Amino acid sequence: AQSVTQLDSHVSVSEGTPVLLRCNYSSSYSPSLFWYVQHPNKGLQLLLKYTSAATLVKGINGFEAEFKKSETSFHLTKPSAHMSDAAEYFCVVSHPGGGNKLTFGTGTQLKVEL
Amino acid sequence: NAGVTQTPKFRILKIGQSMTLQCTQDMNHNYMYWYRQDPGMGLKLIYYSVGAGITDKGEVPNGYNVSRSTTEDFPLRLELAAPSQTSVYFCATSPTVARETQYFGPGTRLLVL
Known part of the structure; x- marks a missing residue:
């Protein structure tokens, strides 16, 4: 079975500093992996x-x-955080077989402070 | 080109009521999906469809029904609303290519009281 584990539920950084959001996956085959972002009250x-x-x-x-x-x-990285990066980030793994089904991690909330 | 549209944006239901969440796409994608997102959780797959007339259960199908009569539309039906169905619902589409990206609608926020 496929699964992803996002190691941090919340990450807080200062604007202009690096961002690191961690994701480990488990898959019985060679997976496709995605990162999606969700801004407040928006789609992915x-x-x-x-x-x-x-x-x-x-x-x-x-x-x-x-x-x-x-x-x-x-793992997802960015050299320099911007205020507009504040959002929830999901690590996602694909399923084998038909349908392009996905399994989502539980998400990491990124906070960017001045 | 609107992409994936969902209606309504927000709805309050009473326990036991029924409703249909609408999802329409103009991307000509064969694959379509319904997810629910609960607070602090990732998205869970409810149902999906690989083409008109073909649907299948996802991870959390209980309490929901779907149909797919056209490529463009994939409605999600709640027959007897329960408080446990309070959630944000997302529709998504994908091309018929292995390991392809899914494209998401803006979501429907549902509150069952």
Whole structure:
């Protein structure tokens, strides 16, 4: 079975400092992994995805994530946080087989302070 | 090109009432999904559809029904609303390609009292 664990439910950073949101996955096959962002009272937006090409994936708004098979991790990073980055972030793993079904982590709430 | 639209945005139901949450897409995607999001939790899959006339259960289907008569529409039906169905509901679509991105609607917030 596929699963993801987001290691921090809340992360707080100062504006201009680096962001690290941690995600570990479990999968019985070579997975596709995604990070989605949800701003308050909004739908989910794709930040980036890994689908077995380059292990370092660049996404929108300066975010990137590195797929590390040996550590079963897919951590999300950004060099310098901006106030507009404050949101909830979900690490997501795909299911094998038909339907493109996804399993979501429980989310990490990112707070950015002045 | 509106993408994925959901109506209503917000609804209050009394216990035992029924309602239909609407989801429409103009992206010509075959795959469609319904999720619910409870506070502090990730999204849970309720039902999904791989094409018109084909639906299947997800992780938490109890208390819900779906139908898919067209590519564009995928309504979610609550027959006997219960307080446990208070949640935010998201519809999503995906192209018919393995490991593809899902595109989400803005959500429907439902409160059952």
